Amino acid sequence: xxxxxxxxxxxxxxxxxxxxxxxxxxxxxxxxxxxxxxxxxxxxxxxxxxxxxxxxxxxxxxxxxxxxxxxxxxxxxxxxxxxxxxxxxxxxxxxxxxxxxxxxxxxxxxxxxxxxxxxxxxxxxxxxxxxxxxxxxxxxxxxxxxxxxxxxxxxxxxxxxxxxxxxxxxxxxxxxxxxxxxxxxxxxxxxxxxxxxxxxxxxxxxxxxxxxxxxxxxxxxxxxxxxxxxxxxxxxxx
Amino acid sequence: xxxxxxxxxxxxxxxxxxxxxxxxxxxxxxxxxxxxxxxxxxxxxxxxxxxxxxxxxxxxxxxxxxxxxxxxxxxxxxxxxxxxxxxxxxxxxxxxxxxxxxxxxxxxxxxxxxxxxxxxxxxxxxxxxxxxxxxxxxxxxxxxxxxxxxxxxxxxxxxxxxxxxxxxxxxxxxxxxxxxxxxxxxxxxxxxxxxxxxxxxxxxxxxxxxxxxxxxxxxxxxxxxxxxxxxxxxxxxx
Numbered sequence: 001x002x003x004x005x006x007x008x009x010x011x012x013x014x015x016x017x018x019x020x021x022x023x024x025x026x027x028x029x030x031x032x033x034x035x036x037x038x039x040x041x042x043x044x045x046x047x048x049x050x051x052x053x054x055x056x057x058x059x060x061x062x063x064x065x066x067x068x069x070x071x072x073x074x075x076x077x078x079x080x081x082x083x084x085x086x087x088x089x090x091x092x093x094x095x096x097x098x099x100x101x102x103x104x105x106x107x108x109x110x111x112x113x114x115x116x117x118x119x120x121x122x123x124x125x126x127x128x129x130x131x132x133x134x135x136x137x138x139x140x141x142x143x144x145x146x147x148x149x150x151x152x153x154x155x156x157x158x159x160x161x162x163x164x165x166x167x168x169x170x171x172x173x174x175x176x177x178x179x180x181x182x183x184x185x186x187x188x189x190x191x192x193x194x195x196x197x198x199x200x201x202x203x204x205x206x207x208x209x210x211x212x213x214x215x216x217x218x219x220x221x222x223x224x225x226x227x228x229x230x231x232x233x234x235x236x237x238x
Numbered sequence: 239x240x241x242x243x244x245x246x247x248x249x250x251x252x253x254x255x256x257x258x259x260x261x262x263x264x265x266x267x268x269x270x271x272x273x274x275x276x277x278x279x280x281x282x283x284x285x286x287x288x289x290x291x292x293x294x295x296x297x298x299x300x301x302x303x304x305x306x307x308x309x310x311x312x313x314x315x316x317x318x319x320x321x322x323x324x325x326x327x328x329x330x331x332x333x334x335x336x337x338x339x340x341x342x343x344x345x346x347x348x349x350x351x352x353x354x355x356x357x358x359x360x361x362x363x364x365x366x367x368x369x370x371x372x373x374x375x376x377x378x379x380x381x382x383x384x385x386x387x388x389x390x391x392x393x394x395x396x397x398x399x400x401x402x403x404x405x406x407x408x409x410x411x412x413x414x415x416x417x418x419x420x421x422x423x424x425x426x427x428x429x430x431x432x433x434x435x436x437x438x439x440x441x442x443x444x445x446x447x448x449x450x451x452x453x454x455x456x457x458x459x460x461x462x463x464x465x466x467x468x469x470x471x472x473x474x475x476x
Contacts (some may be wrong), residue, residue, distance in 0.1 A: 017452040027460040079457045214255040221263040
């Protein structure tokens with residue numbers, strides 16, 4: 001039998017230190033650990049290289065110690081590790097989190113909330129980012145609630161919804177009404193996830209979303225752009 | 239004798255709801271209450287209309303109830319009120335905060351930390367934003383510490399330093415080393431506070447600052463741009 005500290009993880013990329021560009025930790029220095037594989041196929045996915053099976057050959061099998069050795073090499077000292085994907089909840093990350101905590105790192109994870117894992121409770125911060133209508137997916141609330149239950153009182157759990165249009169906005173409103181106890185982030189969608197993004201268009205979308213939120217007096221929402229897209233475009237590794 | 243609830247405040251402008259563009263509350267819906275008058279004259283000041291005595295005629299004397307009536311008219315329900323300036327610490331804001339709390343509002347205030355007020359302790363959030371060398375001012379640490387003492391355990395107190403160059407960055411590093419117990423925000427300076435800002439230049443400055451911070455392994459700092467400048471330029475009232 002292998003313990004969870006020896007289990008192999010499918011890693012698409014490890015990079016940083018850079019800053020987190022989204023949500024609760026926007027602007028905070030972090031190293032990203034991106035896993036490969038996803039149960040979703042969002043229409044506007046900006047990380048297809050970590051989603052589609054044809055990229056599987058690019059995903060390195062690594063054990064937790066190997067991942068942490070790379071995080072340590074990049075960061076040099078304890079840092080916030082952002083676990084992302086793909087859907088990182090598909091990987092057995094409990095051993096990585098436990099060993100990383102021993103080295104002083106903290107862990108935040110983002111997932112769509114379609115798959116719950118017991119080790120969510122060991123995270124420092126969890127972002128549930130269910131996908132609105134524009135993604136092409138329908139949210140299964142039972143799974144989302146299983147994620148909340150798995151996390152329990154362990155991490156600080158926040159919601160984040162990407163908003164492209166009115167339908168996504170309505171979806172976010174309804175979701176927030178269902179789960180009022182958690183900080184709620186709205187993020188402007190990027191319609192050009194490959195090639196060059198258009199900062200002027202992204203800022204126009206941001207202004208629209210701010211106006212939508214303030215017109216509805218939805219003052220518990222936090223409205224943010226993807227800061228890394230504004231700063232670095234769609235470049236990988238930043 | 240007038241009580242602090244009747245004391246007149248010098249108000250430059252009240253606007254919103256919009257989102258906070260800076261620091262700890264970035265992206266959060268808020269109404270701004272900007273006071274008139276300042277003990278500083280920062281070289282790169284972006285709100286001279288709330289600083290220079292020649293604008294004094296534009297600053298309305300208002301009592302706390304009048305200010306709150308306008309906040310309520312704009313926001314319609316309880317919201318985060320951002321007290322800004324000028325230097326809002328020069329005004330007797332204790333009565334406004336007490337009466338606003340009764341109506342369900344919360345209050346965040348930003349000041350350079352040159353003048354302490356006993357009512358700091360009643361704030362929900364306090365941003366001390368001492369000015370680096372590029373401002374032309376020298377920080378008096380005794381006054382800054384008086385601000386920390388006045389706030390005590392009342393508000394969540396964070397530091398924010400605007401960074402234009404290497405000298406500002408060094409100043410921020412030293413300040414953070416002196417006050418390690420508080421969240422520390424670095425904000426990219428805007429060299430064009432009047433007229434049209436240059437988003438590409440601002441983002442180049444942001445990338446430089448991120449690189450500076452990560453090269454120094456300063457992982458406790460949060461690095462942010464002025465989001466409202468990216469979204470709305472130097473326009474007032476947003």
